[in-house]
Amino acid sequence: MDPILFIVFLPLLAAAIAGLGNRALGNTVAKSLTTGALFIACALSWPIFLSFLSGEAEAHVVPVFQWVQSGTLSFDWALRVDTLTAVMLVVVTTVSAFVHLYSWGYMEEDPDQPRFFAYLSLFTFAMLMLVTAENLVQMFFGWEGVGLASYLLIGFWFRKPSASAAAIKAFVVNRVGDLGFMLGIFGTYLVFQTVSIPEILAAAPTMAGSTIGFLGYRVDTMTVLCILLFIGAMGKSAQLGLHTWLPDAMEGPTPVSALIHAATMVTAGVFMVCRLSPMFQTSPTALGVVTFIGAATCFFAATVGTCQWDIKRVIAYSTCSQLGYMFFAAGVGAYGAAMFHLFTHAFFKALLFLGAGSVIHAMHHEQDMRFYGGLRKEIPVTFWAMMAGTLAITGVGLVGAAGFAGFYSKDAILEAAFASGKELGGFAFWAGTIAALLTSFYSWRLMFLTFWGKPRWAGSEHIQHAVHGDHHDHPDEEDAGEATESHHGGSAVEGTAGYHPHESPLSILIPLGVLSIGAVLAGFVFHHEFVSSGDGEFWKGSLVFSEHLIHALHEVPLWVKWAPFVVMVIGLLIAWYAYIRKPEFPALFVEQFGLLHKFLYNKWYFDELYDFLFVRPAFWIGRVLWKQGDVGIIDRFGPDGAAWAVAQGTRVAQKVQSGYLYSYALVMLLGLVGAVSWVMAG
Numbered sequence: 282m283d284p285i286l287f288i289v290f291l292p293l294l295a296a297a298i299a300g301l302g303n304r305a306l307g308n309t310v311a312k313s314l315t316t317g318a319l320f321i322a323c324a325l326s327w328p329i330f331l332s333f334l335s336g337e338a339e340a341h342v343v344p345v346f347q348w349v350q351s352g353t354l355s356f357d358w359a360l361r362v363d364t365l366t367a368v369m370l371v372v373v374t375t376v377s378a379f380v381h382l383y384s385w386g387y388m389e390e391d392p393d394q395p396r397f398f399a400y401l402s403l404f405t406f407a408m409l410m411l412v413t414a415e416n417l418v419q420m421f422f423g424w425e426g427v428g429l430a431s432y433l434l435i436g437f438w439f440r441k442p443s444a445s446a447a448a449i450k451a452f453v454v455n456r457v458g459d460l461g462f463m464l465g466i467f468g469t470y471l472v473f474q475t476v477s478i479p480e481i482l483a484a485a486p487t488m489a490g491s492t493i494g495f496l497g498y499r500v501d502t503m504t505v506l507c508i509l510l511f512i513g514a515m516g517k518s519a520q521l522g523l524h525t526w527l528p529d530a531m532e533g534p535t536p537v538s539a540l541i542h543a544a545t546m547v548t549a550g551v552f553m554v555c556r557l558s559p560m561f562q563t564s565p566t567a568l569g570v571v572t573f574i575g576a577a578t579c580f581f582a583a584t585v586g587t588c589q590w591d592i593k594r595v596i597a598y599s600t601c602s603q604l605g606y607m608f609f610a611a612g613v614g615a616y617g618a619a620m621f622h623l624f625t626h627a628f629f630k631a632l633l634f635l636g637a638g639s640v641i642h643a644m645h646h647e648q649d650m651r652f653y654g655g656l657r658k659e660i661p662v663t664f665w666a667m668m669a670g671t672l673a674i675t676g677v678g679l680v681g682a683a684g685f686a687g688f689y690s691k692d693a694i695l696e697a698a699f700a701s702g703k704e705l706g707g708f709a710f711w712a713g714t715i716a717a718l719l720t721s722f723y724s725w726r727l728m729f730l731t732f733w734g735k736p737r738w739a740g741s742e743h744i745q746h747a748v749h750g751d752h753h754d755h756p757d758e759e760d761a762g763e764a765t766e767s768h769h770g771g772s773a774v775e776g777t778a779g780y781h782p783h784e785s786p787l788s789i790l791i792p793l794g795v796l797s798i799g800a801v802l803a804g805f806v807f808h809h810e811f812v813s814s815g816d817g818e819f820w821k822g823s824l825v826f827s828e829h830l831i832h833a834l835h836e837v838p839l840w841v842k843w844a845p846f847v848v849m850v851i852g853l854l855i856a857w858y859a860y861i862r863k864p865e866f867p868a869l870f871v872e873q874f875g876l877l878h879k880f881l882y883n884k885w886y887f888d889e890l891y892d893f894l895f896v897r898p899a900f901w902i903g904r905v906l907w908k909q910g911d912v913g914i915i916d917r918f919g920p921d922g923a924a925w926a927v928a929q930g931t932r933v934a935q936k937v938q939s940g941y942l943y944s945y946a947l948v949m950l951l952g953l954v955g956a957v958s959w960v961m962a963g
Contacts, residue, residue, distance in 0.1 A: 283343045284325040285360050288370060289413060291318040292377075293406040300399030311395035315402045316381040322405075323374040330367040333819070334810055340364070340821060342415055349418070356476055359415040365823035368620060369412035369552060372627045373545055375799075377405040379792035383635050384536045386788035387642065397437060401540065404430035408545040412552060417466045417476040420553070424462065424517065427546045428455050434541070435533040447529035454526040458516015465509030468493070472502055482559040489563040507560055507567035511574075514550025518604050521578040525887055527601055531593040535638030538593055539631045542600040548623050551607045555616045558825040562614070569705050572612025572698075576709035579605025581885065583719035587726070588882040591648045592637045595727050599674065600630055602716055606694050609709040615697035616824040617831075621811035622694055625686035628799030629673035635796065636667040639789055640731060643782035644741070650730040652741035657732035659782040664732050666793035671728050673800040675721045675849050680842045689804030691717065692845050693812045693834070699841050700833035710841075717845050721852025729860040738782075 295318035299311040306314075332338035340363035348358040381401055388394055407426025414420035436448025466476070472488060473481050485503065493502040514520070519527035527547070531538055541547060554561060554571065561567055582601035589595045603626050610619035641648055643660050657664040669685070676691045678684010695717070698710040784790070810819040812834075817826030859866045871878045880886070916922075 283360075283362075284329065285343050285362050285413065286345075288322045288325050288329075288374065289360060289406065289409045291322050292402040292409065294318065296399045296402035296406060299395050299402065303395045303399075306395055308394040311398050312381075312385055315398040316378070316385070318402065319374060319378040319381050319405060322409075323371075323378040326367075326370040326374045329362065330371045333364045333367045333821070334807075336818065338367075340823065353474060354470070354476070356416045356418060358419060360413040361415040361478070362413065363823040364820050365552070365556060365620070366413055368624055369548075370409070372548075372624060373405060373408050373412065376627055376631045376796075377401070377408075377540060377545070379795055380536045380540045380631070380635070383539075383638070383789050383792040384534075386786040387536055387638060388534065393437075397434075397534070400430060400433045400437065401536070404434060404540060404545060408549070411549055414478070416478055417469060417481075420478075420556075421462070421466060424513070424549060424553075425459070427549060428452065428459070428517075431530070431537075431541055431546050434537040435530050437533055437537065441532070444532040447526075447532035450529050451526040454523055455516045458513045458523050461509045461511075461516070462513025465506055465513060468506050468509060472506065478556065482557070485560045485563050501564060501566065503560060503564040504566045507557075507564050508570055510557065510560075511550075511554065511567065511571055514553055514608075515574065516550075517553075518547050518550030518608070519578075519601050520550070520574050520604065520608060521581055522574075524578065524582070524601055525884075525891065528594050528597045528884070531591070531597055535593065535634060535641060538597070539634035539638070542597065542630055542634060547600060547604060548607075548627070551604065551611065551619055551623050554608070554611045555620055555824045558611070558616045561611070562825050568612050568614070569703075570612075572609045572703070572705040572709050575605045575608025575610075575612055576698075576705075576712040577605070578602070579609065579709075579716045580712040581605075583716040583723070584881050585884050586723040587719055588878060589723075590650055592640065592650050592653075592727060592731065593634070593648060595650075595723055596630070596633050596637055599633070599720065599723070602720060603630070603674070603691075605716070606691060606713060609713065610694040610697055613698050613701035613703060613706045613709065614825070614827050614830055615694065615701075615812075617817065617820060617826055618690065618693040618697050618812045620824070621808065622687075622690035624807065624811065625673070625690040625799075625803045628796050628803050629670045629686055632666060632670040632793065632796035632800050633674065635789070635792055636663055636670060639663040639785040639793065640667075642785050642789065644738070647738075647741045649741070650727065652737050653731040654734040654738075655732070655736040656782060660784045662784055662790050663793065666790075666797050667728065667732070669797040669800045671724045673804075675724050675852070676717065676845050677849065678804075678846070680839075680846065683805055686800050686802070686804035688845075689808040690811075692842070693808070695845055696834050696837050696841055697830060700830060700837050702833075714844050714848055718848035718852045721849040722856050725853050725856035726860055729856060733861060734864070 292315075295315040299306065299315050302311065329338065340361070343360040343362065345358040345360060349356055381398065384398065384401065388397055391397065404427060407423050407430050409423070410426060411420055411423025414423060432448045432452045435451055436445050438444045439448075469481060470476050472493065473484055475481060488502050491502045492499045493505060494500075495505050512523075516523040527542075530541060533541075561571070579602050582598045582605065586595050586598035586602065589598065603622070607619045607622050607626075610616070610622065639660065640653070640656065640663060643656070643663070644653065647653075673685040673687045676684065676687040678688030678692075691713075695710055695713050698706045698713060700706075812831065817828065817831070820826050859870075883889070
């Protein structure tokens, strides 16, 4: 039996047993079952990836069962295994397995652990279904599956109003993108008369230059199909315009943030564009849209990340920005570089999120970095793990020597954008370079505020409550609104002067250690196969690989190669000056540039704009339809009106019913006379 069947369906089986068994199984059994299933899936995924890496494996399809056969629409449920799938398998199963293990310590005191672990495994199954899909309908099944599971996980603490609101927001915003994705699938079937991905990709070049009727106009067929599909990717991968759900997703437990942001849901859009890269290659216009949106998102999210105080929201906007890099890499035709950054990003972003969770764990679920400081000596393992992640995301490395993971993948994207020779490629290069400077600044800002300087713990209400024994590990019925993040222990002490943050348990530290290895070595070990090999042999046709672009990468000017390193150093020096050398500088900057800071701190006012344009009008329309339409018209003249007429009729009938026999006889006689008269007249 092909191992891909175990990889995909073991998480589903574990999720079903843990979810249905729930508390009857007990926490330990549910956690062991789901975590064990993910580690088995991970152990089976790496040999598949390594076999493609060595060139021994070939792409193949594993049929599961016949699914739909209706007229001309016919497709099976089948699992496609090629290089692109193999990359995603190791990313998804590795990160998910260690998130499961991490959750053992992080969710230790939560009363609903079986439900949580069942949701994690269900999420992983849906993502595996997406990346192994052989047809668009199957991909859409996985696409919606991760949407459902993310809704359940973000709103896991459903008694916490902000978590429920964030889950609903994620669900609704993604429905906007999914509408575009569905229209793209419908249009693709209309044009190609199949939903089989290999058949569509083989026929895509023949449709270049053709037109189709859309919204009353004749438009380029492949352009409209690709843009509709990309709208789906914008929602799932939180690109500019449909990004507003991503920061609010931080309301879920930290393991959820790591799983959603690092390896699964948000990378689904990048994977889809790369999987359908032969379609996108037929439309320069669609590629231009992908490039522009990706570059704009990259810059936008980086600017917002510079002003956030919540440690998880800083990393969330970092995710949004890094996804922008992946998309504009795909837009300029560097699909291999996009997938390489997806691969390295999974390790260092999962590391940063789980490291942030360890900090929150140590600080009694305090997430505001203004109340951190001086933690590098208190939680040294977490500090060094976060340091590895920061060095990776900021792209520390020397040209011609070696560097951390982000150095290889992000620099390759910037060089590809410059080497593409396209006007939008130049725009993407400069947007990405400025974003790299901002990324360095906000990443080191996070490190300096958290691990350096004097402890600022005394100002935290969470610490004050914790040391006096007045704390809650997780939301419950008595304290549904309290922001909460982690299990913690220790006895209460007098004040906060004697408080010492504690290092996390091994179930949290082991995932940090393993992911640190990926953040350090993933770029160095795999960059040749992903982007440097000029023949693209590693990909074996699973995505479009431009040999011309790869050769052009080696011809870019030296200043282009050194630009990411230079801006990284500039960002580091600015952060060091502002938060170590002269801590009063940020306040002076805000005082001088108050409007700019307010604009960035409020996320360019996208939420407020959407509230004005869509939310309030929707609620107003809903109230009008409810009060005036439903109650005022339908109910009034429908069921309520009929009931009123019956009531009035009964009152009239009540007056006729006198109870005297002669009255009834008179009525009967009059009725008989009337009937006879009618017959005779007829």
